[in-house]
Amino acid sequence: MSFLRKISPLVKNMFLSERDVLSLRAAEIEAEIQQGKRKNYKEVIDLSSGDLHRGGIKPITFVRQVLAACLYPALLEDDSLPLDVKQRADVLLGQCDGGSVGSYSDSCGITQIRHCLSNFITRRDGGVPSSPNNIFITSGSQMALMLMLKLLIQREGSRQTGVLIAVPTYSTFILALVDQGAAIIPYHLCEEQGWTLQVEELRRALYAGRKTCNPVALYICNPGNPTGHIQSRKSIEEVIRFAAEERLFLLVDEVYQSCVYEEDTEFESYKKVLSEMDSTISSTVELASFNSASKGYMGECGLRGGYVELVNLDPAVKEYCRKLFRSSPPVLGQIALDLMTDLPKPGDPSFPTFSEEVQSIKNVISKNACRIQEVFAELTGISCQPLKAGFFVFPCLNLPPRAIKWAKKKQIEPDMLYCLHLLEETGLHVRPGCEFGQRKDSHHFRLFVASQEDIMEDALQRLKTFHTQFMKEFS
Amino acid sequence: MSFLRKISPLVKNMFLSERDVLSLRAAEIEAEIQQGKRKNYKEVIDLSSGDLHRGGIKPITFVRQVLAACLYPALLEDDSLPLDVKQRADVLLGQCDGGSVGSYSDSCGITQIRHCLSNFITRRDGGVPSSPNNIFITSGSQMALMLMLKLLIQREGSRQTGVLIAVPTYSTFILALVDQGAAIIPYHLCEEQGWTLQVEELRRALYAGRKTCNPVALYICNPGNPTGHIQSRKSIEEVIRFAAEERLFLLVDEVYQSCVYEEDTEFESYKKVLSEMDSTISSTVELASFNSASKGYMGECGLRGGYVELVNLDPAVKEYCRKLFRSSPPVLGQIALDLMTDLPKPGDPSFPTFSEEVQSIKNVISKNACRIQEVFAELTGISCQPLKAGFFVFPCLNLPPRAIKWAKKKQIEPDMLYCLHLLEETGLHVRPGCEFGQRKDSHHFRLFVASQEDIMEDALQRLKTFHTQFMKEFS
Numbered sequence: 001m002s003f004l005r006k007i008s009p010l011v012k013n014m015f016l017s018e019r020d021v022l023s024l025r026a027a028e029i030e031a032e033i034q035q036g037k038r039k040n041y042k043e044v045i046d047l048s049s050g051d052l053h054r055g056g057i058k059p060i061t062f063v064r065q066v067l068a069a070c071l072y073p074a075l076l077e078d079d080s081l082p083l084d085v086k087q088r089a090d091v092l093l094g095q096c097d098g099g100s101v102g103s104y105s106d107s108c109g110i111t112q113i114r115h116c117l118s119n120f121i122t123r124r125d126g127g128v129p130s131s132p133n134n135i136f137i138t139s140g141s142q143m144a145l146m147l148m149l150k151l152l153i154q155r156e157g158s159r160q161t162g163v164l165i166a167v168p169t170y171s172t173f174i175l176a177l178v179d180q181g182a183a184i185i186p187y188h189l190c191e192e193q194g195w196t197l198q199v200e201e202l203r204r205a206l207y208a209g210r211k212t213c214n215p216v217a218l219y220i221c222n223p224g225n226p227t228g229h230i231q232s233r234k235s236i237e238e239v240i241r242f243a244a245e246e247r248l249f250l251l252v253d254e255v256y257q258s259c260v261y262e263e264d265t266e267f268e269s270y271k272k273v274l275s276e277m278d279s280t281i282s283s284t285v286e287l288a289s290f291n292s293a294s295k296g297y298m299g300e301c302g303l304r305g306g307y308v309e310l311v312n313l314d315p316a317v318k319e320y321c322r323k324l325f326r327s328s329p330p331v332l333g334q335i336a337l338d339l340m341t342d343l344p345k346p347g348d349p350s351f352p353t354f355s356e357e358v359q360s361i362k363n364v365i366s367k368n369a370c371r372i373q374e375v376f377a378e379l380t381g382i383s384c385q386p387l388k389a390g391f392f393v394f395p396c397l398n399l400p401p402r403a404i405k406w407a408k409k410k411q412i413e414p415d416m417l418y419c420l421h422l423l424e425e426t427g428l429h430v431r432p433g434c435e436f437g438q439r440k441d442s443h444h445f446r447l448f449v450a451s452q453e454d455i456m457e458d459a460l461q462r463l464k465t466f467h468t469q470f471m472k473e474f475s
Numbered sequence: 476m477s478f479l480r481k482i483s484p485l486v487k488n489m490f491l492s493e494r495d496v497l498s499l500r501a502a503e504i505e506a507e508i509q510q511g512k513r514k515n516y517k518e519v520i521d522l523s524s525g526d527l528h529r530g531g532i533k534p535i536t537f538v539r540q541v542l543a544a545c546l547y548p549a550l551l552e553d554d555s556l557p558l559d560v561k562q563r564a565d566v567l568l569g570q571c572d573g574g575s576v577g578s579y580s581d582s583c584g585i586t587q588i589r590h591c592l593s594n595f596i597t598r599r600d601g602g603v604p605s606s607p608n609n610i611f612i613t614s615g616s617q618m619a620l621m622l623m624l625k626l627l628i629q630r631e632g633s634r635q636t637g638v639l640i641a642v643p644t645y646s647t648f649i650l651a652l653v654d655q656g657a658a659i660i661p662y663h664l665c666e667e668q669g670w671t672l673q674v675e676e677l678r679r680a681l682y683a684g685r686k687t688c689n690p691v692a693l694y695i696c697n698p699g700n701p702t703g704h705i706q707s708r709k710s711i712e713e714v715i716r717f718a719a720e721e722r723l724f725l726l727v728d729e730v731y732q733s734c735v736y737e738e739d740t741e742f743e744s745y746k747k748v749l750s751e752m753d754s755t756i757s758s759t760v761e762l763a764s765f766n767s768a769s770k771g772y773m774g775e776c777g778l779r780g781g782y783v784e785l786v787n788l789d790p791a792v793k794e795y796c797r798k799l800f801r802s803s804p805p806v807l808g809q810i811a812l813d814l815m816t817d818l819p820k821p822g823d824p825s826f827p828t829f830s831e832e833v834q835s836i837k838n839v840i841s842k843n844a845c846r847i848q849e850v851f852a853e854l855t856g857i858s859c860q861p862l863k864a865g866f867f868v869f870p871c872l873n874l875p876p877r878a879i880k881w882a883k884k885k886q887i888e889p890d891m892l893y894c895l896h897l898l899e900e901t902g903l904h905v906r907p908g909c910e911f912g913q914r915k916d917s918h919h920f921r922l923f924v925a926s927q928e929d930i931m932e933d934a935l936q937r938l939k940t941f942h943t944q945f946m947k948e949f950s
Contacts, residue, residue, distance in 0.1 A: 051579050069543075097529040140802060142802060330805040
């Protein structure tokens with residue numbers, strides 16, 4: 001009896017979709033280049049995922065100095081490290097069992113770091129109270145999202161549990177839903193109006209979903225991945241009111257909260273907006289908000305630090321959460337969260353370098369956003385909604401009918417075909433819209449916008465050459 | 476509608492068991508001490524879990540220096556760090572995307588580190604080949620175990636999937652099985668013969684299990700937690716033959732492989748023993764072996780680095796694994812695994828300090844093991860099998876009938892009562908046998924043996940005083 005026959009059908013069903021040919025080909029091309037095979041380009045540019053450091057952005061010195069000193073406390077005696085770095089590391093080590101980042105922590109995270117996160121949230125939301133008891137730290141925010149799904153999704157009973165998700169949504173989350181046995185209820189964002197979320201569309205989707213499953217939760221990503229939009233306060237209020245009317249649990253992915261580029265726009269959290277609504281709503285709508293050390297200007301994806309804050313949940317649920325979140329999260333990821341939410345202040349020795357570094361990263365991303373829009377404006381067959389926030393743009397491809405026909409013949413999605421050829425001919429790796437969901441007969445690709453300037457310029461030149469050629473060939 | 480009513484019944488069922496009163500009380504006592512409340516002791520000694528650094532053992536300098544230099548590469552220019560540390564950090568950084576430990580890695584782990592692990596396994600097993608393609612790195616070995624369970628356990632169909640597990644087994648794993656919807660099939664280790672594993676007992680358990688579920692896998696922990704035993708080669712061969720006959724998948728937890736104290740005893744992996752058996756067996760028995768950076772002499776629990784090696788699995792299964800293991804493991808945990816499996820060698824600048832530190836940790840644990848046996852020998856009502864390997868002892872409590880009666884009246888397990896009182900009166904935190912499973916009417920507790928010597932001596936004195944008093948009171 002082979003193990004393959006033993007595999008759970010649930011797991012098998014997760015992977016009915018094709019293999020990730022794009023990533024496999026990217027890895028092959030890299031190997032070919034290393035083996036000296038001739039290409040039109042020297043290396044693959046990977047703008048397929050949201051990873052600042054892979055895109056050449058340098059880590060924040062303050063963060064790395066504190067982390068290094070926590071790992072190797074002999075550095076606390078080192079004259080080359082600033083005083084505030086050493087003080088901070090000393091405090092953090094005092095919060096670790098046995099004074100070592102090598103000890104397990106409480107499975108919800110280190111108590112003092114949960115305090116630090118709740119203070120940050122209170123400041124961010126202009127004084128709306130936050131309690132460390134409602135905060136659970138995990139190995140990345142996706143893990144927190146998975147655990148919340150596990151709480152929500154009924155495996156038994158005649159009707160599948162349904163979760164409303166946006167079209168488009170990033171594929172990791174779609175896979176997590178399938179994995180947990182949820183029914184996916186798609187609602188479409190309105191691309192023409194800058195990927196806005198419209199309540200009529202939510203209602204349509206919910207009522208359609210009720211015919212086949214039992215919808216219990218609404219998932220929102222704000223600022224949006226892959227769309228780069230940010231919701232207005234009015235839009236957030238509408239969504240909350242809808243959730244209250246329809247008794248839906250709100251799962252709010254707010255990992256891009258610190259990345260807002262549009263002038264005169266500030267991130268407002270769902271929790272803050274909720275707290276300022278009528279008390280019949282503000283005290284009842286159940287909400288989980290997710291955040292991460294991976295997606296801010298720090299970009300520390302590899303450390304795996306994320307958390308969820310729970311709002312309006314029955315206290316008895318917290319006991320379930322405590323037990324479900326039962327594995328100690330990586331301690332250095334937790335420290336990264338602490339540093340992200342309690343930054344150097346004016347007057348601190350690390351402040352000048354720190355603020356210079358953050359400003360420089362912000363500038364790079366803003367410049368990239370402008371350059372991307374400029375380049376797209378020059379090209380026929382690509383249009384793009386304004387990029388306001390987050391790490392990605394999701395431009396629309398208006399492909400020639402011949403290209404679409406060819407793709408159909410090859411039994412491949414047209415934007416996948418586009419991305420495969422873009423990779424093959426220029427070495428630029430981006431992801432096709434078909435992975436995220438999109439309106440029928442529309443085509444897109446997702447591009448990471450937060451890479452170093454020269455890498456972005458190189459990527460845009462490759463895209464420009466390829467796109468012009470592709471459109472010509474198929475026109 | 477409250478969220479509590481929405482919670483999946485599967486999750487609810489996980490937690491029918493009582494709250495962890497012991498840990499809650501330990502935390503309360505710590506808070507009381509901080510608030511200045513008078514106790515017979517200055518602090519809680521926590522020997523409840525397997526955590527070297529919490530127990531006062533110092534981290535290995537070489538490991539921490541390399542990790543610090545990876546986080547803060549300016550240290551590569553630092554004269555105070557040894558040359559081999561800097562070279563190693565430089566190589567490791569070259570294996571990280573964008574040269575930063577802050578980037579995501581491949582979800583199976585960094586390719587070169589998987590190579591390093593396979594080389595280590597080949598050396599460990601005296602040349603038995605190992606391929607990096609069969610190795611998957613995760614955020615701790617428990618995560619790898621969870622993912623393997625997910626592959627194995629059928630959620631649908633009329634019969635529950637069954638997994639054979641030892642009595643006693645640590646509770647995290649029992650919870651993971653319940654969590655995944657598995658039926659638990661308990662087999663008893665033979666305490667009187669040093670917690671040996673006997674095939675007749677495995678067969679009895681399997682046949683009993685087949686009446687109620689569909690057993691597909693056998694879980695082994697060798698060296699054992701909480702039992703401190705290590706299997707002989709003969710015993711391993713018997714188990715493998717049994718698995719072959721009964722077509723069971725072997726899940727082998729070998730995280731304590733580097734912690735063997737008994738003289739003239741060496742750890743032999745299931746994979747090595749399997750490879751040397753008859754080819755009808757060696758080429759067919761499916762096996763997953765787990766290891767971790769948390770449980771060796773390095774004790775880096777907080778970094779969360781574990782892995783699984785798969786043996787004899789259908790190549791098609793690896794594609795499933797690749798997709799199921801879809802979250803990037805913590806990069807520093809991966810580096811810890813690399814360092815654990817490729818240590819400084821004689822002649823390297825770091826070697827003298829490194830080998831001194833490792834030897835000193837080994838000495839501490841050996842001395843502790845002797846002292847524990849000495850103290851237990853002095854006490855009536857405690858008996859203990861020889862401690863041969865791993866991080867724990869699991870002594871048997873021969874409690875007076877009056878103590879058992881009192882516990883029954885209080886509707887609490889007798890060894891839980893013992894542990895609660897031990898904590899209350901002396902501040903020593905150990906775990907009761909009832910959490911691990913034990914033969915009816917037998918009682919135990921689990922004690923972590925790898926703490927600093929003075930902490931262990933303090934703990935043993937507390938235990939001695941308490942135990943003597945307890946036995947007197949109830950005799």
